[in-house]
Amino acid sequence: MLSSRFRDSDLTAANLGMSYELLLYSVSDRIATITVNRPDKLNALSAALIGELGTAIDAAVADPSVGGVILTGAGRAFVAGADISELAGQTPMGAVTRARRGQEIFGRFERSPKPTIAAVNGFALGGGCELAMACHLRIASEFAKFGQPEVKLGIIPGYGGTQRLPRLVGTGRALQLLMTAEVIDATEAYRIGLVNKVVPGTDLLPTATAMLTAMMANGPLAVRACIDAVVRGQDMSLGDALAYEAAHFGTLSSTADMAEGMQAFLEKRAPGFSGA
Numbered sequence: 160m161l162s163s164r165f166r167d168s169d170l171t172a173a174n175l176g177m178s179y180e181l182l183l184y185s186v187s188d189r190i191a192t193i194t195v196n197r198p199d200k201l202n203a204l205s206a207a208l209i210g211e212l213g214t215a216i217d218a219a220v221a222d223p224s225v226g227g228v229i230l231t232g233a234g235r236a237f238v239a240g241a242d243i244s245e246l247a248g249q250t251p252m253g254a255v256t257r258a259r260r261g262q263e264i265f266g267r268f269e270r271s272p273k274p275t276i277a278a279v280n281g282f283a284l285g286g287g288c289e290l291a292m293a294c295h296l297r298i299a300s301e302f303a304k305f306g307q308p309e310v311k312l313g314i315i316p317g318y319g320g321t322q323r324l325p326r327l328v329g330t331g332r333a334l335q336l337l338m339t340a341e342v343i344d345a346t347e348a349y350r351i352g353l354v355n356k357v358v359p360g361t362d363l364l365p366t367a368t369a370m371l372t373a374m375m376a377n378g379p380l381a382v383r384a385c386i387d388a389v390v391r392g393q394d395m396s397l398g399d400a401l402a403y404e405a406a407h408f409g410t411l412s413s414t415a416d417m418a419e420g421m422q423a424f425l426e427k428r429a430p431g432f433s434g435a
């Protein structure tokens with residue numbers, strides 16, 4: 160039984176007894192920051208690191224004191240891809256299992272009911288670009304570099320890159336990046352719609368924080384419904400997705416948040432959402 164002195168804000172990963180070796184996890188001002196922390200290997204995604212990412216996003220989603228998530232990297236890389244030293248010896252069935260596990264764990268960032276922002280500080284190559292694309296938004300430092308160079312290794316992306324990249328930038332541009340293995344800078348990534356914003360390196364985390372803070376001031380159930388309608392809607396026919404949107408629209412009309420949001424507008428004051 161939790162003691163009465165136990166507060167929601169104590170439900171950090173550390174307090175839940177989780178320990179991380181390959182990433183840092185902290186909560187401040189309702190934002191969980193997950194920092195991939197294997198800088199000597201440019202944050203290459205080992206199987207163990209992917210497991211820790213799954214634990215961290217689960218902790219953030221479960222923690223009622225967290226309203227949103229920033230994912231970033233330590234050092235000069237966001238993530239320079241899957242750990243090639245692990246891929247080198249993989250068997251065909253082992254590779255399928257690796258891809259399916261990575262896809263499922265990356266999918267948790269996309270399915271998170273709380274907004275997830277990738278703050279891309281440097282190289283986002285291969286699995287790093289795929290991880291950034293699994294987040295709801297991407298903010299890039301001017302030093303960031305993006306690419307899917309897997310074909311240079313004789314493989315293709317296995318953590319969702321062939322599916323999320325064309326959804327973000329269109330089929331032609333996605334195939335260009337996938338088949339040439341070209342690495343692009345942040346300006347080009349912005350131009351093609353791969354990132355939402357490019358900022359000076361020192362502004363990266365402040366910009367991601369400001370954007371999340373703005374989202375967290377809105378009705379949390381409505382923000383959650385935006386994520387769900389967009390993410391699930393992509394797997395539906397347009398007709399089904401429109402019906403799904405309408406169902407969310409209807410459900411939100413039963414919430415205290417809708418009553419509060421509209422009342423606050425009519426009374427010309429800021430809303431105080433309860434998430435109910």
Ligand code: COA
Nearest residue numbers: 199200201203239240241242243244282284285286308309
């Ligand atoms: N897997 C395993 N190790 C990696 C890695 C990866 N994806 N990316 C970088 N590293 C390691 C390097 O092996 C090196 O380790 P070492 O110091 O023990 O030799 C360390 O990280 C630093 O990388 P290095 O290549 O020396 O840095 P660089 O500045 O010369 O080049 C990159 C940077 C990103 C261009 C280069 O590391 C690279 O091409 N990485 C692989 C990118 C890739 O193909 N990703 C898709 C994988 S499916």
